[in-house]
Amino acid sequence: MSHTTTDEPARRASGAxxxxxxxxxxxxxxxxxLLVPVIKDLPRLLDTSPSxxxxxxxxxxxxxxxxxxxxxxxGDLFGKRRMLIASLSVMVVGALLSALTDALIPMIVxxxxxxxxxxAIPLGIGLMRDMLPRERLGSAMALMSSSIGVxxxxxxxxxxxxxxxxxxxxxxxxxxxxGVVSIALTxxxxxESPLRAKGSFDLPGAFGLTxxxxxxxxxxxxxxxxxxxxxxxxxxxxxxxxxLLLWGLMELRVAAPLVDLRTTARREVLLTNxxxxxxxxxxxxxxxxxxxxxxxxxxxxYGLGQSMVVAGLCVAPLGLTMMFTAPVYARLSARYxxxxxxxxxxxxxGIGYAGGLGLMSAAWQTVVTSxxxxxxxxxxxxxxPALIISAVPAxxxxxxxxxxxxxxxxxxxxxxxxxxxxxxxxANDVGGVAVPTLHGFRVSFMIAAGAVAVGxxxxxxxxxxxxxxxxxxxxxxxEDANLARAEQALAGAGQHPLGFRGxxxxxxxxxxxxxxxxxxxxxxxxxGATLSAGDGSYxxxxxxxxxxxxxxxxxxxxxxxxxxxxxxxxxxxLDLPLPGETVPA
Numbered sequence: 288m289s290h291t292t293t294d295e296p297a298r299r300a301s302g303a304x305x306x307x308x309x310x311x312x313x314x315x316x317x318x319x320x321l322l323v324p325v326i327k328d329l330p331r332l333l334d335t336s337p338s339x340x341x342x343x344x345x346x347x348x349x350x351x352x353x354x355x356x357x358x359x360x361x362g363d364l365f366g367k368r369r370m371l372i373a374s375l376s377v378m379v380v381g382a383l384l385s386a387l388t389d390a391l392i393p394m395i396v397x398x399x400x401x402x403x404x405x406x407a408i409p410l411g412i413g414l415m416r417d418m419l420p421r422e423r424l425g426s427a428m429a430l431m432s433s434s435i436g437v438x439x440x441x442x443x444x445x446x447x448x449x450x451x452x453x454x455x456x457x458x459x460x461x462x463x464x465x466g467v468v469s470i471a472l473t474x475x476x477x478x479e480s481p482l483r484a485k486g487s488f489d490l491p492g493a494f495g496l497t498x499x500x501x502x503x504x505x506x507x508x509x510x511x512x513x514x515x516x517x518x519x520x521x522x523x524x525x526x527x528x529x530x531l532l533l534w535g536l537m538e539l540r541v542a543a544p545l546v547d548l549r550t551t552a553r554r555e556v557l558l559t560n561x562x563x564x565x566x567x568x569x570x571x572x573x574x575x576x577x578x579x580x581x582x583x584x585x586x587x588x589y590g591l592g593q594s595m596v597v598a599g600l601c602v603a604p605l606g607l608t609m610m611f612t613a614p615v616y617a618r619l620s621a622r623y624x625x626x627x628x629x630x631x632x633x634x635x636x637g638i639g640y641a642g643g644l645g646l647m648s649a650a651w652q653t654v655v656t657s658x659x660x661x662x663x664x665x666x667x668x669x670x671x672p673a674l675i676i677s678a679v680p681a682x683x684x685x686x687x688x689x690x691x692x693x694x695x696x697x698x699x700x701x702x703x704x705x706x707x708x709x710x711x712x713x714a715n716d717v718g719g720v721a722v723p724t725l726h727g728f729r730v731s732f733m734i735a736a737g738a739v740a741v742g743x744x745x746x747x748x749x750x751x752x753x754x755x756x757x758x759x760x761x762x763x764x765x766e767d768a769n770l771a772r773a774e775q776a777l778a779g780a781g782q783h784p785l786g787f788r789g790x791x792x793x794x795x796x797x798x799x800x801x802x803x804x805x806x807x808x809x810x811x812x813x814x815g816a817t818l819s820a821g822d823g824s825y826x827x828x829x830x831x832x833x834x835x836x837x838x839x840x841x842x843x844x845x846x847x848x849x850x851x852x853x854x855x856x857x858x859x860x861l862d863l864p865l866p867g868e869t870v871p872a
Contacts, residue, residue, distance in 0.1 A: 304418070305427040307472045308411040309434050311375065314465045315404040316438025318347060318378065321458050323443060323578070324450040324595055332455060335391045338512050345508045346395045350402030352504055352696050353497045358406025359689025360493075360545050362413055363484040368477055371410040372470055378404035379466035386459035401462070405696070408435055409688035412672045417480035426617035428676075429669030433613060435695070437606040443578070444599030451595055486543025493545055495534035502527035504697070507704045511711065546690055547679075555678040556687070558745050559671060560694045562629065565742030566667045567698020568705075569636050572735035573643075573660050575706050576728050577602050577653050589725040591650050601653045608661030609668065616669035625673035626749045632666030633746060637739040639663055640732045647728065667742075671695075674749065702738075706731045786828035787851065789862040791819040791839050798823025799865060802841035809834050825863075829853050839863040 322344065325332065329340040354374070362370040381400025388394055411431045419427055449457050506513070506523040513520050538544040550556060581598035583590025593601070619628045639660035646652035672688055679687040713727030791802040804825045806815040814835065819825045829835065832853050840846040844865040853859055 303472075303476045304478070305415065305423070305430065307469075307476045308414060308427075309430045309437075311371065311407050311469045311473060312411055312431050312434025313438035313441070314375070314462075314469045315378065315407045316435040317442040317462060317465065318382075318401045318404060319351075319435075319438075320442045320574070321446055321462060324447040324599070325455050325458075328455075333389060333391050333394060339391055341509070341512065342391075342395050343398050345505070346399040347402040348508055348696070348700060349501055349504055350399045351405035352402075352500050352693055352700075354403040354406045355409060355693045355696065356496065356546060356689040357493050358403070359409040359413070359687070359692075360484075361488065362406075362410045364486070364488055366479050366483070367410045367413045367417070368473065368479040371407050371414070371477075372473055374404045374406045374410070375466050375470045375473070379463050379470070382459045382463035382466060386456045386463065397459075404466075405692065406689060408432070408692050412676075412688045414477065414480055416676055417482050418478065426614050428672045429613040429616040429620075429665075430610065432668045432672050433609040433665050435668070435692075437610045441603055441606045443574075444596060444603050447595040447599040484543075489538075489541055489543060489545040492534065492538055492541060495530065495537060496545060499527055499531035499534050500693075502530055504700055507700050510704055511707055515708075547687075550679050550687065551690065553678055554748075555674060555750055558749050559674040559678075560691055562633075562742045562745040562749075563671055563691055563694040564698040564701070565738045565745065566633070566636075566664065566671070567695040568702040568738040569640070569660075569735045569742070570664050570668075570695075571699040571702035572640075572706055572731055572738075573605060573657065574602065575703065575710075576731050577657065579710075579723055580647060580728055581650060581653060583723070587722065589647065591653070593650055597650070601650055602657055604654055605657040605661040605664075608658050609665035612662050612665030613669060616666050619666070620670065620673060624751075625670040625677070626746065626751065628666055629670035629674070629749075630743065630746045632663045632668075632670060633739050633743045635663030636660055636667065637663075637736055637743070640736040640739065643732050644729055647725065668695075698738075702735075705734060709734065786815075786826065787835075787837060787853065787859045787861050788824070788826040789860050790823040791825060791841065792823060792862055792864045793844060794865060796864075799841045799844065802839050802844075802863075802865070804863065805838045805840075807836040807838060826858075837861070837863060839865060841865060 322329070326344070329343055330337045333340055333343070358370050358374055378401050381397040381403070383397075384400065385394050385397030388397070408431065411434075412428055415424060415427045415431060446458055449455075449461065502523050506520040506527075510520050535548055538546060538548050551560070578598045580589075581591045581593040581601055582595060583592070585592035616628055619631065639656055639662075642659065643656040646656050671691055675687050675691050709730050710723045710727045711721060713724050713730065714721040715724055716722075787806070791799045791804065793799050798819075798821075800819055800821045800823060802819040802823070802825075804817050804819060804827065805813055806827045806829065808814045808830075814830055815827045817825055817827055819841075827837070832855075834850065834852045836848055836850050838846065838848045847863055847865050849861070849863060851859065851861055
């Protein structure tokens, strides 16, 4: 088995668990757009050059990218709630450090610490899978996944208001306060997951991934300053390829890797992660373009002449719409599956960008564009964790979602670099100042539409799911926890309740993962149920000795009903071979 349980009994999730976890995600996302209103003023505020000031943003990007998969794996091993609190605590320390300084180096250190909190998103999704019943899981994961966009969208007007009316350090004090509130609510409301992955933390793998990501993301974020064809940029890209290849070879030989590359290479996981990059690209384009369009003076002939605060308010519906699409996603996904919902979301994003090409002449038009694109991104982001979770074992939820969140971050990083280059190359020089042009904005929207088109192609190649498979996708990790508890209960004869254990097998002897195994007593009542693990193994404790029927069912296989009697003093080892040909979808 790939997972185990803690010795502590699991507390059940309360109705406040999901809002508290989503609030943590929103708090973390605030860090990504916190400085947008003062970006142009950072060189003056920190008494440094524009090139040096850009490290204040780059440092957060790099630390967030590194921390996301690492914190996910640590959560799988040592407790997701524990790691969530740790990441938020590091963020608070970083925010306070930034609030107390005007010097460049301490500011960069503080921003680096703030980026660590990005790991909260996959940790929250993992906690939801481990604790929530299946009827709540879809909308909860959708809200958590969308929180990164919700927080970023809502932070823009709030940060603009603060920066325009108070000292800019108040931004960091506010972020630290939100972090403290989130930690307190998590301690009070969110229970720890009983599930743990087996194995140890892959420290060499963490160092290798860190080095590879820094070598890859650094030239992406600094390429415009260094020159895309400069020896430094090209050398770092080449070094990133070498380091990541060596890291991958090492991970394939480790018993408990930081990232299970074999799982990552599965069709569903690989295509979902690639589609996530495209969604990340499309999400960040609107965040870069609309605030500039809104704030450019009307004398340019196309600028809308709005204040910093009004510009933030016009873009805020992007985040609000993402939040309100979570319940819509849950209904669509329950009926049609997350693949279809991802496709629908991408189509809506594409329509938003296509329509946005002609909706740039008034502030209300930018609001319409924000709402439409926000709805599409909300559906797309909400689909991603469900697609990942359906394809990986429960013990790898944190690490797998951490990698998926990393893919979104890579998408936003690539988007920032490409759109920044496009706007710079199409800008007009007015008195020594580069002024973005309407042509540059429209080219940026077309690039976003192109990314959406690539994402659609990837989504269409994702495997279709039968209704039974959709059920497995929505199956609660509460059932995974039942399996883990049954394993623990059956671990030793004579001192624990007894039961049945074994593997669910296909007609050709191959193991069947996530098959539903139901225990039925002599009165025809359900006495227990679980899902088989990745290697096909299952375990069911029995309430008393006697005759039982074990019913096994899995998508694409004929069902099995097997009569068995438990009458001894040890667990009964019983494999359940699913008979006959596969059932056509």
